[in-house]
Amino acid sequence: xxxxKPKSREWGMSTRVIRSVTGGGAAMGPxxxxxxxxxxxxxxxxxxxxxxxxxxxATATQPETFYTRYGNxxxxxxxxxxxxxxxxxxxxxTGSGMAAIMLVFLGMLKNGDHLVSQNCHYxxxxxxxxxxxxxxxxxxxxxxxxxxxxxxDAMRPNTRLVMLETPTxxxxxxxxxxxxxxxxxxxxxxxCMDNTFATPINQRPLEHGIDLVVHSAxxxxxxxxxxxxxxxxxxxxxxxxxxxxHIIHGGISHPFEAWLLGRGLQTLPFRVARHxxxxxAVAEFLEGHAAIERVYYPGLASHPQHELAxxxxxGFGGMVVFELAGxxxxxxxxxxxxxxxxxxxxxGGTETLAVHAASMIHARLTxxxxxxAGISENLIRVSVGLEDPEDIVxxxxxxxx
Ligand SMILES: Cc1ncc(COP(=O)(O)O)c(C=O)c1O
Numbered sequence: 001x002x003x004x005k006p007k008s009r010e011w012g013m014s015t016r017v018i019r020s021v022t023g024g025g026a027a028m029g030p031x032x033x034x035x036x037x038x039x040x041x042x043x044x045x046x047x048x049x050x051x052x053x054x055x056x057x058a059t060a061t062q063p064e065t066f067y068t069r070y071g072n073x074x075x076x077x078x079x080x081x082x083x084x085x086x087x088x089x090x091x092x093x094t095g096s097g098m099a100a101i102m103l104v105f106l107g108m109l110k111n112g113d114h115l116v117s118q119n120c121h122y123x124x125x126x127x128x129x130x131x132x133x134x135x136x137x138x139x140x141x142x143x144x145x146x147x148x149x150x151x152x153d154a155m156r157p158n159t160r161l162v163m164l165e166t167p168t169x170x171x172x173x174x175x176x177x178x179x180x181x182x183x184x185x186x187x188x189x190x191x192c193m194d195n196t197f198a199t200p201i202n203q204r205p206l207e208h209g210i211d212l213v214v215h216s217a218x219x220x221x222x223x224x225x226x227x228x229x230x231x232x233x234x235x236x237x238x239x240x241x242x243x244x245x246h247i248i249h250g251g252i253s254h255p256f257e258a259w260l261l262g263r264g265l266q267t268l269p270f271r272v273a274r275h276x277x278x279x280x281a282v283a284e285f286l287e288g289h290a291a292i293e294r295v296y297y298p299g300l301a302s303h304p305q306h307e308l309a310x311x312x313x314x315g316f317g318g319m320v321v322f323e324l325a326g327x328x329x330x331x332x333x334x335x336x337x338x339x340x341x342x343x344x345x346x347x348g349g350t351e352t353l354a355v356h357a358a359s360m361i362h363a364r365l366t367x368x369x370x371x372x373a374g375i376s377e378n379l380i381r382v383s384v385g386l387e388d389p390e391d392i393v394x395x396x397x398x399x400x401x
Pocket of ligand 1: 096097098099122124165169194196197215216217218228229230346
């Protein structure tokens, strides 16, 4: 069984993604008709007629039908779609974004290697860099992501990997992809980039020479807040190497999750276009409001790195971050007054989500620790959803009164 692959490189992006995941002709029913949508291959193992066929599958790289930890037709479909979207040769779907990130760290690095990262990343990535990698003898140097000289100074002869994330969670700071790439190439280091916030619709890091792209597919790629998954994308030889680590680490996706992910991916370009335009509308409204001290949105001309963002991104994404006058209490009370936006972590779904970082995500840290991590007491992070933008703005306007 093979999911039918796109026939023509001439097809546009949406066509290729839809053809990758709908699997036309993949499964024939008893009446002879074939299912239009891909079936869910809810099987942990696959049967073969001849013993040699089992042996062939057992020794193949990424066999689609052998044993689901090794591969599954539902995995192949979304892997093809994401490789198409990112412009990569191959992709690997994982059980979560963190599974993808840890797969890259543990699959690419060994005891004695050195990694250079930004000093601001998604909190789970930060914990991996600060607490887990040193346990395996991997040294980490964190640098200011806006300072190319700091990246250059941090490189050592044993630097094997540079880890990037842009725009960064939560402050939407931008890293110069081409600039860091040039430095890493001079030192023969690989570069991995977390593209979760931008999505491949807004930013395709492989086009800048980045070696590996990781995603939390839990967010925009799935797009409906109903699944947890991750991806690694890149050159086939690197993905094949990581697959060998993946089947040992075991952080795999599952057929139903992958099927849901395929459903979400088909509408990604349309959803992201709406997230982009609605987020811009929210950012512009907030920037003009007297109760707002500062808005962080790379699409605003006031963002200190707006020009860099415009150079390397096709759109600015659905995340808007702002600081509210009145400090901790004012920001917490603002989120309590929201009626349309929901108070929940995560991002990239159909519904608008708003979190007060200091009281909801980083409540366990002291104010001093939060300040050190760059999280101000009045910072609110919004994942702008797909509702009517006027309703989202009206909700914010009312809660600010
Ligand atoms: C930028 C970024 N990377 C990675 C992750 C981790 O993804 P997951 O929760 O799917 O493991 C997240 C989660 O919020 C994220 O925001």
